[in-house]
Amino acid sequence: MAKKWGFGIVGCGSIADTHIAALKDIPGAKLVGVSSRGEERAAKTGEREGCFWTTDYKELLARPDIDVICITTSSGSHAAIGLDAVKAGKHVIVEKPIAMTAESAWELVRAARTKGVKLAVISQSRFAEDYQAVRKAIDQNAIGRLLLAEVSLPFYRTQAYYDSADWRGTVREDGGALMNQGIHPIDLLLWFGGDVTTVFGKTATQTHRMEAEDLGLAILQFKSGAFGTIMASTSFQPGFPSTLRLYGEKGTIRVQGYTIEHWTAEGMERPELAKAGDFGGAADPKAISSAYHRMQLADMIEAIEQDRDPAVTGEDGYRAVRLIETIYRSSKEGREIRL
Incomplete structure (x- = not known):
């Protein structure tokens, strides 16, 4: 039986719903948990999807059944959360932009290289x-x-x-x-x-x-x-x-x-x-399709399984x-x- 790759989503805003919809259409993916700083939003999303929820994203990073973290928070937090996820040994998909400055973007790219995990930035177009x-x-x-x-x-x-x-x-x-x-x-x-x-x-x-x-x-x-x-x-x-x-x-x-x-x-x-x-x-x-997100998330799974670079790399985001x-x-x- 093919492995089901566990996903955790940090951030429960509207773009997180696009990621959730995309994951439902990928046979090799499973949404394990979500996090949001707001308890009401985290609980609502977790209960709706029947998955673990928390207000502390580091609880997602500590879970061994989560292989890939999707970062769908406000743009200014992407780099810091991405660094924490990489240091926890998770593969990371960051919504655009990968970071707010080139310096912090390159720091995240370098950290992923050092840790040996895959890093992709959403560019579904x-x-x-x-x-x-x-x-x-x-x-x-x-x-x-x-x-x-x-x-x-x-x-x-x-x-x-x-x-x-x-x-x-x-x-x-x-x-x-x-x-x-x-x-x-x-x-x-x-x-x-x-x-x-x-x-x-x-x-x-x-x-x-x-x-x-x-x-x-x-x-x-x-x-x-x-x-x-x-x-x-x-x-x-x-x-x-x-x-x-x-x-x-x-x-x-x-x-x-x-x-x-x-x-x-x-x-x-x-x-x-x-x-x-x-x-x-x-x-x-909010009027966007999840079809191309699905393709990009599926590409990340293939990149992990084939040990190749994702189609849109952290370097591209940088x-x-x-x-x-x-x-x-x-x-x-x-x-x-x-x-």
């Missing part, structure tokens, strides 16, 4: 069929040398969203449109474009009462010589899907949300793909945070930054 097809086109040089890569995230969040918790919209605990929402297309940009050498960024808070930015812009140059642009906002009503545009010497690919809207790729016909579900989230952060941190620094200093 990579598992969508359309983005997998784009990756294949890049690998096969079907659009030729990349000239320009653009990502745009014209999302909308109400003031009530930021007022719903004291940590929302703060620099230390949540981040703004780049670190919170924009990190998904930024991860895709790095996945397709590779390492970045220079960054010029601008940020602003235009329509919300909050500490962090609700608009972030950047012009990049990749190591390959290609250029890139980033736009992320939570101010644009009513909210629209993110877009990715890749312009190469031989062709162009444009994706809106999770759907390819243009495909010119040498030797590759436009893929006809069955959808796992609309991801959503442009105007409502690179995204480092880029966003550099955009912030560039905006503050008013100059281009070389990485």
Whole structure:
């Protein structure tokens, strides 16, 4: 009989429900326990799922029947909880961002390497069929040398969203449109474009009462010589899907949300793909499918069983945070930054 891998979830907010739904669809996974600082929320989730619950996540880390910890708390706590989980010998899946600073992200990556456990950061967009097809086109040089890569995230969040918790919209605990929402297309940009050498960024808070930015812009140059642009906002009503545009010497690919809207790729016909579900989230952060989370959590199990790196590594999470941190620094200093 195949092993059932035990999962513990730290944090019982709305994104934890996405992880719980995903785990139910993975035959080799079992939810063993959950934790939340609030007793009522922890008890409600644990009793609903028929699993152990606690207000102290370290009780989950002490359980030998938990192999993997999913961290679904507020962003500012990801690194510290992740370090505790790694030191306890658990494999770790961290919701984005992996940490709020590149320094703390790298500390977590280094700790996981030293301990010999798997570390992954949630970037479920990579598992969508359309983005997998784009990756294949890049690998096969079907659009030729990349000239320009653009990502745009014209999302909308109400003031009530930021007022719903004291940590929302703060620099230390949540981040703004780049670190919170924009990190998904930024991860895709790095996945397709590779390492970045220079960054010029601008940020602003235009329509919300909050500490962090609700608009972030950047012009990049990749190591390959290609250029890139980033736009992320939570101010644009009513909210629209993110877009990715890749312009190469031989062709162009444009994706809106999770759907390819243009495909010119040498030797590759436009893929006809069955959808796992609309991801959503442009105007409502709770309106997302668990399908791609399921794929990523299943990948973590395979990575453990096959002793390979997860599809989205801690290093990938570090690179995204480092880029966003550099955009912030560039905006503050008013100059281009070389990485």
